[in-house]
Amino acid sequence: MSTLQQYQAVAQECRNLFEKKTRDYGSSWRVLRTISVVDQLFIKALRIRNLQSIAEQKVADDIRSEFVGIFNYALIGLIQWEKKQPAIEELDLPAALAAFDAAKQLAQQTMEEKNHDYGEAWRDMSQESFADLILVKLLRIKQILGNDGQTLVSEGIEANYTDIANYAAFALILIAEGKHKA
Numbered sequence: 001m002s003t004l005q006q007y008q009a010v011a012q013e014c015r016n017l018f019e020k021k022t023r024d025y026g027s028s029w030r031v032l033r034t035i036s037v038v039d040q041l042f043i044k045a046l047r048i049r050n051l052q053s054i055a056e057q058k059v060a061d062d063i064r065s066e067f068v069g070i071f072n073y074a075l076i077g078l079i080q081w082e083k084k085q086p087a088i089e090e091l092d093l094p095a096a097l098a099a100f101d102a103a104k105q106l107a108q109q110t111m112e113e114k115n116h117d118y119g120e121a122w123r124d125m126s127q128e129s130f131a132d133l134i135l136v137k138l139l140r141i142k143q144i145l146g147n148d149g150q151t152l153v154s155e156g157i158e159a160n161y162t163d164i165a166n167y168a169a170f171a172l173i174l175i176a177e178g179k180h181k182a
Contacts, residue, residue: 011107029080074164122170130167141160144156
């Protein structure tokens with residue numbers, strides 16, 4: 001399977017979960033402000049770091065499911081960023097899925113461009129590095145928010161969310177290949 005096919009397969013799995021959760025909860029995530037999305041992602045990335053270093057876990061969700069959650073919340077972050085204002089607003093299922101698909105397409109296009117230039121260097125990265133890099137991106141978003149959304153020479157919030165989604169997708173691909181712990 002090509003990298004694009006692998007990416008699309010993990011993205012589809014993530015979308016399936018997003019759809020089921022949207023059926024269960026509606027688009028309750030529309031109320032989340034940027035910092036709340038960042039904090040949710042932060043919790044998931046820290047949990048992965050903890051699971052990577054402890055011998056026994058007490059909650060059933062594994063590393064793999066946390067990366068799925070990170071992919072989905074990164075796309076939710078992109079959706080929220082694009083919509084500009086969080087709202088107590090119910091998106092119907094087709095609208096929520098269309099927004100998810102548009103955010104996924106942006107992440108996928110970025111992945112294809114960077115993958116071309118970087119030569120799939122991610123395939124040699126450790127799972128620990130994916131978790132750490134996600135945390136770095138989240139800390140960058142927090143700093144950008146502290147600077148009223150302004151950067152001097154750096155990528156903005158949208159680019160960081162895109163990278164987070166792609167790191168999660170890469171981790172999921174390597175888990176599926178049996179190269180990383182689930």
